[in-house]
Amino acid sequence: MSTVASSATLHARRINRGMLFGGFSIFALLYCVQPLMPLMAQQFTLSAAESSWVLSISTLTMAISLVLGGALSDRIGRKALMTASMVGGGACTLLCAFAQDFTQLLVLRALLGVALGGMPAVAMAYLGEEIAPQSLGVSMGMYIGGSALGGMSSRVLTSVVADVSSWRFALFGLGLAGLYAGWEFWRSLPDSRNFRPARPGLKALCDGARMHLRDEGLPWLFALGFLLMGVFVSLYNYISYRLLAAPFGLGQTAVGLLSVLYLTGMFSSVWAGRLADRMGRRKVLWMMMGLTMAGLALTLSGELIILVAGMALATFGFFASHSVASSWVGRRARAPQALASALYLFFYYLGSSLVGSLAGLAWGAAGWTGLVSLLLVTLGLGMLIALRLRRLAPLDAAPAFPNLSTSEAV
Incomplete structure (x- = not known):
């Protein structure tokens, strides 16, 4: 019995290690350009809103790609598609270092989004299939924690390298790091044990999407992802x-x-x-979004230390909220789970593109006060959704996960 338990622990550790690299790579490659926007705006003679498209174009194409990627993984498997996604993202980032003008850079960043679309939704589905329900929150947290590590390190490193050399050299180095992360992911992540191929085809995709969109809770979680990511990306897009x-x-x-x-x-x-695994997702989600709103309000201060404290609080609240909301999708969705995850992330990254660009117009028209006002209103809508989710009834049919009671499925 102890040997079985030891094997299960090792299996879970390998999954968590692989997902740490996966989350790291996705956020590092996707958001490495964020602190470089002022430099690119200066070099290519762009406004703040125009320069934001170096990020928004990637999240937009990624939003479209990940829906197809999730459906494709239901047919060919999870690990192979996720590995190819990470390697493709690293290669596109390498090529970005050699872009001759902003148009070429946008094309390469669009291709980057297409490549990375094979990772996020599939990762959520993989965890939902391979991790025991009582441990899913921790494993999802590890993946999102890796995302935070990737987002942090890529922004810091590209800023430092751009200061001493150039943004091109920074992207070249990050592309190499992305290729290495892809290799580590392939080496660490176990092959799926519980994956069962789903029937392919456009009709199956449409039927699955229709089922998820008719669910009492999933569409609200999709909308929440749209608002959360739009607010967070806008905050970091323009704080520089x-x-x-x-x-x-x-x-x-x-x-x-x-x-x-x-x-x-x-x-x-x-x-x-x-x-959330202990207290329930309803209570934790509402509290964490409240912390995010408080952090946004603090960034209005003209004192640097208070502004930084507000950024820290907003960052804390966002990642906590996203961790709870995304794991809630994995717990509630029925087959095809990858498509449910893909739909959540479609709206998540669509919010990054649309709200991120709209916030640039608010910044240009009314400065930081106008931008924060827009973000507070946006997050206020998210709070209303979170309050509605607190009243969401449990699922009344057998859940998609074994050994999971209907009271836990929401």
Whole structure:
């Protein structure tokens, strides 16, 4: 019996290690350009809203790609598609370093989004199939914690390297790191044990999407992902413009170091997952979103230390909220689970593109006060959804996961 338990523990550790690399790579490659936007705006003569498309184009194509990627993985399997996604993302980032103009850069970043679309939704489905229900919150937290680590380190490193060399050299180095992460992911992640191929075809995809969209809770979780990610990306998209300008006047490296606050997200994603496993997702989600709103309000301060504290609180709350919401999708969705995860992340990254670009217009028209006002209203809508989810009735049929009671499935 102890040998079986030891084997199960080793299996879970390998999954968590692989997902840590997977989360790291996705966020690192996707968001490495965020602190470089002011530099690109200057080099290519762009406005803040225009330069934001170097990120928004990737999240937009990724939103579309991951729906197809989730459906494809239901046919060919999870691990192979996720590995190919990570390797393709690393290769596209390498090529971005050689882009001759902003149009070429946008094309390569669009291809990056297509490549990375094979990872996020499939990872959520893989965890839902391979991890015991009582441990799913922790494993999802590990994946999102890896995302936080990737987002933090890539922003810091690209800012430092851009200060001493160029943004091109920074992207080249990060592309190499992405290829290495893909190799580690392939080496660490066990092959699926519980995967069963689903029937392929457009009709199956449409039928599955229709079923998920008719669920009492899933569409609200999809909308929540849209709002959460839109707020968070907008916050980090434009904080560099504020801190580089008067009265702060910080340098590029100092602005990049603000991403160290992602460490709070690495902690909060795992912590909130465990807390939700004990207290329930309803209570934890509402509390964490309230912390995010409080953090946004603090960034209105003209005192640097208070502003940074607000960024930390907002980062903590966002990663905790996302960890709870995404694991809730994995717990509630029935087959095809990968498609449910893909739909959640479709809206999640669509929010990044649309709200992120809209926030750029708010920044240009009314400065930081206008931007934060827009984000508070956006997150206020998310709070209303979270309150509605607190009243969501348990599933009334057999859940998709073995040994999971209907009271736990919501």
